[in-house]
Amino acid sequence: MGFFDDVAARIEQVDSVVCVGLDADMDRIPEHLLEKDLPRWAFNRRIIDATHGHAAAYKPNAAFYEDADGWRSLRETIAYAHGKGVPVLLDAKRADIGNTTRKYSQLLDEADAITVNPYMGRDSIQPFLAREDKGVFVLCRTSNPGSADLQSLTLETGEPLYERVAALCDLWNEHGNVGLVVGATGPEELESLREQVPDLPFLVPGIGAQGGDAEAAVEFGLADGVGLVNSSRGIIFAGEGRGEQFHKAAGQAAKKLKNRLNQYR
Numbered sequence: 001m002g003f004f005d006d007v008a009a010r011i012e013q014v015d016s017v018v019c020v021g022l023d024a025d026m027d028r029i030p031e032h033l034l035e036k037d038l039p040r041w042a043f044n045r046r047i048i049d050a051t052h053g054h055a056a057a058y059k060p061n062a063a064f065y066e067d068a069d070g071w072r073s074l075r076e077t078i079a080y081a082h083g084k085g086v087p088v089l090l091d092a093k094r095a096d097i098g099n100t101t102r103k104y105s106q107l108l109d110e111a112d113a114i115t116v117n118p119y120m121g122r123d124s125i126q127p128f129l130a131r132e133d134k135g136v137f138v139l140c141r142t143s144n145p146g147s148a149d150l151q152s153l154t155l156e157t158g159e160p161l162y163e164r165v166a167a168l169c170d171l172w173n174e175h176g177n178v179g180l181v182v183g184a185t186g187p188e189e190l191e192s193l194r195e196q197v198p199d200l201p202f203l204v205p206g207i208g209a210q211g212g213d214a215e216a217a218v219e220f221g222l223a224d225g226v227g228l229v230n231s232s233r234g235i236i237f238a239g240e241g242r243g244e245q246f247h248k249a250a251g252q253a254a255k256k257l258k259n260r261l262n263q264y265r
């Protein structure tokens with residue numbers, strides 16, 4: 001089974017397309033966990049316990065783990081999520097010359113999928129694409145305000161650059177393991193991209209804290225019912241300030257988002 005088969009099965013099992021973003025920011029982890037050996041792992045374990053019944057996937061963002069204890073925390077987190085039967089997508093946004101990406105692709109020994117940057121072209125992500133059983137989400141139209149700086153530039157052919165990325169990803173999808181990252185802050189682009197590449201599942205971040213369009217995320221993010229709508233801070237820090245009970249609020253936030261998104265499925 002490939003990554004998207006696993007995600008499809010998980011979506012059906014929990015009746016949810018919610019991807020819970022594990023952006024375990026040490027500055028926001030509850031104080032009582034800071035004395036633990038690995039505070040981020042302690043935090044994530046409680047978040048996973050509270051949210052896994054509503055999670056189609058977990059998405060730890062590598063930026064929050066790029067130090068020695070962070071990598072240990074990440075490894076524990078991935079194994080724990082797998083123990084709950086939930087696929088894990090590592091948001092690492094990697095890509096480099098082929099020889100270097102070959103090393104980066106070892107990240108997929110543990111994670112089930114990864115986010116990658118298409119800027120350097122096919123050879124820069126080929127070692128990821130070659131992992132047939134793993135998912136590769138390519139940044140296409142991102143959710144941040146500066147996404148238009150490059151991604152919306154019009155090419156000689158008249159198409160915006162993000163549409164060219166989508167077209168290339170369709171070609172690169174030889175193993176059925178490619179998806180696109182398309183932000184919920186661009187509902188019109190979500191709609192046009194869905195029309196352009198009907199078979200590619202999207203990872204749609206940018207709802208919640210970034211104010212994106214949840215309805216468009218579901219309506220256009222799913223390909224044959226498969227896709228992921230991510231919320232990170234809106235779920236994991238929903239219980240900020242509630243001390244030891246923080247994870248309960250995270251569980252409620254994940255459930256609330258699941259129900260909201262399910263209205264549009």
Ligand SMILES: O=C(O)c1cc(=O)[nH]c(=O)n1[C@@H]1O[C@H](COP(=O)(O)O)[C@@H](O)[C@H]1O
Pocket residue numbers: 021023061091115141142143144181182183205206207208209210230231232233234
């Ligand atoms: O690749 C991503 O996941 C991503 C792409 C994008 O266009 N926008 C975006 O916000 N993200 C990530 O999705 C998460 C969004 O977090 P929240 O805004 O807290 O829900 C962060 O980990 C971002 O790095």
